[in-house]
Amino acid sequence: MFTRILIANRGEIAVRVIRACRELGIQTVVVYSEADAGSLAVQLADHAVLIGSAPPSDSYLRAERIVEAARRTGCQAVHPGFGFLSENAAFAEMVREAGLTFIGPTPEAIRAMGLKTEALARVRAVGVPTLPSYAGGGSLADFQRAADQLGYPLLVKAVAGGGGKGMRVVRTAAKLPEALEACAREAGKAFADDRLFLERYIEAARHIEVQVLADQHGNMVHLFERECSIQRRHQKIIEESPSPYLAARPELRAAMCEAALRAAQSVNYVNAGTIEFIVDAHTGEFFFLEMNTRLQVEHPVTEAVTDVDLVQLQIRIAAGEPLPFRQADLYQRGHAIECRIYAEDPANHFLPSTGDLLYVLPPSAPHIRVDSGVRTGDSITIHYDPMIAKLIVHARTRPEAIRRLDAALAAYVILGVTTNIAFLRDVLAHPDFLRGETTTRLVERAFADWQPRCAPLPDSALIAAALSLLLQSGAPAAHAARVESDPFSPWARLDGFRVGA
Amino acid sequence: MFTRILIANRGEIAVRVIRACRELGIQTVVVYSEADAGSLAVQLADHAVLIGSAPPSDSYLRAERIVEAARRTGCQAVHPGFGFLSENAAFAEMVREAGLTFIGPTPEAIRAMGLKTEALARVRAVGVPTLPSYAGGGSLADFQRAADQLGYPLLVKAVAGGGGKGMRVVRTAAKLPEALEACAREAGKAFADDRLFLERYIEAARHIEVQVLADQHGNMVHLFERECSIQRRHQKIIEESPSPYLAARPELRAAMCEAALRAAQSVNYVNAGTIEFIVDAHTGEFFFLEMNTRLQVEHPVTEAVTDVDLVQLQIRIAAGEPLPFRQADLYQRGHAIECRIYAEDPANHFLPSTGDLLYVLPPSAPHIRVDSGVRTGDSITIHYDPMIAKLIVHARTRPEAIRRLDAALAAYVILGVTTNIAFLRDVLAHPDFLRGETTTRLVERAFADWQPRCAPLPDSALIAAALSLLLQSGAPAAHAARVESDPFSPWARLDGFRVGA
Amino acid sequence: MEFRFEHAGALHRVRAERDGESFRVRVGERTYLVELVRAAGNELVFRLGDQVLTAYVGRDGETLHLAIDGQCFKLNLAKPAARRKASESGAASLSAAMHGQVVRVLVAEGDLVKRGQPLVLLEAMKMEIRVTAPHDGRVVRLLCKAGDVVQRAQPLLELAEV
């Protein structure tokens, strides 16, 4: 087993990997940008190495600096987290060539699944259904001809895409040229590859994905599904396991899990990966969308229902250990839901809300889990994803999990930036969500004009505001109350606390 | 369903019940003593009613004041938690007579199981094995004669006992009179009932208990076992489910769970209850010890492996709802361990350590749960149990759960009082514990002369100490660092923050 | 002490003063006797009768951010801010909706534009945001250029109604 691992990431996923390493008795090194010098990940890691300025292109995407940091600090392996270099085959190769272990699949598997068109051809070859599509590569006229053949609505997607970037739904032929241009621009920026392709667009679609784990000894298992249909602007915001759609269709679940294993085997996959499917809610047909050759943001819901620690398993597999279970040993128990808490304004096109986190108090209650990389005093900046936390709950049944999640969201205090908490609570309370009738367009359809309920200002808020100012104003302190001291307060203490020569 | 519940308790269990009520949408009222005016339970409840001074005899044991508070605040039901009045049949009766619902069993069941000798006779009648014993009631000479017949070692126990109070192991006839006197004194104080009885004492004993749940419609299920063999001074400190002893003996588990159901049925039990057994590790024989007619401190380990929220079920059952599952729907998955973190000194006879909690930072990581009723600034006083928190972890396997618990204990920061954290970590690391070969005497046998490992003072600690004093001394603040502000600091702010007329 | 808070366009006056161990707080015509239970960090716990309330308070300049009972409020401590004024030309300025970088300016000074027409492309956190014309008009003045980093609410251009 490794004794020291470098984490080539930031934020909550870096923290998550550090916590897994602590339980395994492995030391951690994080790399960080100047903007993250005081981050929670830097604080929790055993060592931290500065690799550049805030823009990812000068730090978290600088493969050579990261490999150099790993070598210099005596690490044996590199965990890429998700995003940044996690699906970059050249990085995985560079890590391998430096004599280190990349905690993830081989560069070959990353490359094979990274180019969407190649991935589609591969999985089709092993009998996994895919959406009717046009592989692109031609002129605008070629795209227009292919689009007419596929029929509208259709999706324009980036060949190197992922995470909703470089993707547009097009409903009429007239809008196609504009969509192609916008997608190419976004894709060029995000992936340095502006190639596009077209795909059939399913109106009543559910996004359901299957987690797989494979070791270096030829053993592979699936860890059931996650449903991630609740999305805004093609970004997942609520994920759950089991899928309410598959709960009533065990034979469909079995077929999808089996297809996922075949897809992963088609590239001799090793380590943790996810096969994303789109399911037509009307027909029950499912289609391979893509394989994510890394850990997913929403991996905690799988951990909650299977009791498998995916990050620890990733590390064990990379170290050469065999899987400690067979397929028959695995189970999917209870119901888990995750929601992503963002600094964004759902009433204003989900625009990110940058600023300082004046105060953050995560909820505390049985069977909830908070994965977060920020705390009071940190800032949400323009440079990185504005996610504040993932809140995950687990309960025996789906209705109990929804109630638990709602209570936890109600107790989550975040001051200083606008968040999507009120929005998430309204989505959880929507009749379609409660019935499990979720499609990827629920948010767009039912929450297009969402506004936060305008709560009248209660007197208690005004009392609290006045009291807080009164206490700060230097008026006589309330002696009866317990007033906590902050030894690192920059304000001088008046009680004569002064020691030393 | 109830709309408002009164909680007749304090500390972590009051907080636990409040959290359950929040998920159920039920308002809460807590009663509190003067010492608890600023407690977390008071803060989290919707309403709080002062019922007396710090000594429990003037507050938490004042049944009439509690019932009056419930009536005055419009509650429909009373949750007694554990300890205090939770197993007091007269209190349950008083609640019923006030037209309120007691969230627990009937006064009749409490009474039947509360008198140990009656309880033993009842369960023996339905074929549940009990320890050879002498029912007491006679003179010292009668006790001495019975003891000679039972043979030494034996246990002196209080008829109304529980929680290790009024209990002594006696190994020779010479020590019997002294033990009887001490037990009678303790029992009289703790339970207002100084009657005693004698029981066979098993040297290699394991304490294994079975959780049961019964509704008002005649349905009853068990929720498998908890093993609570790790005890100090007859107080449980580490509890787990499944029991490592029963994991290898499924037929014994089935027999014990079946016996537990029979014992509970013998008093027409309703609501949550626990049947405690002692198991002879050498022979595999099991004997009924007592039934606890209330929630247990260690209920979270059962919740972790069964996904059943016991507190919410208690409330639903009391409201007349039927059990939402049958025995066959229940499962026991993964492995859960709880440890109790006490303000006490394990190197000095586990003497409680009173004082102020200068700083408390519970660990934060996936699949851990912290149930606590105190936070930074609170005090551990002479009046109440010195438990600071229960730390519960859940994992797929027992070794993973142990590693997770150890990492969480290492991350738990408690400043101001001596705690048993280092001791608990040493118990978890003991070869017998790791092998699951736990008996109730492990602590007494292997940790009698335990001392904390004397870590040499690292330079980093001295650096931190000096830096903290330097920052407080009014020396120029470090501008590069992020320094959080505390708006309620009693020390005046120097930056001209002053608003209002 | 009297405090004035602006919230959602309304002005609230609150008087608060100590009264023995408690505080007397007057909100409009209502007077409350408030007992302080705990003030620690950003947390304020107080009692009104047998109700115990917890508020979390943070301050950012003249704005008090406050969470109570699962809801967040922003209270402004200053006098009501001066309304955004039309410029001398009779034009109103269009501002950036968030902190970001200007990718492209799609119009020139003097251009006539239609309601909904894209004027400026911003990028932030890898996302493109399009600033569109809120009404038909004429671009009076450009206040940004491609490559500029702009703050939230910073004016990007002035648009006159025509």
Place this chain on the structure above:
Amino acid sequence: MEFRFEHAGALHRVRAERDGESFRVRVGERTYLVELVRAAGNELVFRLGDQVLTAYVGRDGETLHLAIDGQCFKLNLAKPAARRKASESGAASLSAAMHGQVVRVLVAEGDLVKRGQPLVLLEAMKMEIRVTAPHDGRVVRLLCKAGDVVQRAQPLLELAEV
């Protein structure tokens, strides 16, 4: 600034001062360049080379409670406390091991007692604690009576060696 800390009977001298954006801290013969990362609440985060350390600090009178790297330390800020002194009679006082209430005093002044013999019964948190004689001796003076509430370390009686 120089600070002196007593820990486990040993005295440690530490000099700390600002040096630009960092701090220079001298512990014995070793000098560290320390960069402060974060100081918030009771939490202090600092950097030593590429190592990032978090310490939690609380203060109780002249005692600094400190947790770092999973271990707790108590550092005394004052000069080493005066050792417990024998009284004029040549007797040493026996103290309460914890805050509690005296249930019963089992001896009288002048009594000769054996090592291990119970002298006083205390009760705290519903638990009985027995104060026993650490050696054979004579009870010189009783300093408590049944019903007294006693603090941790408060003398209960004086016992002379015989």
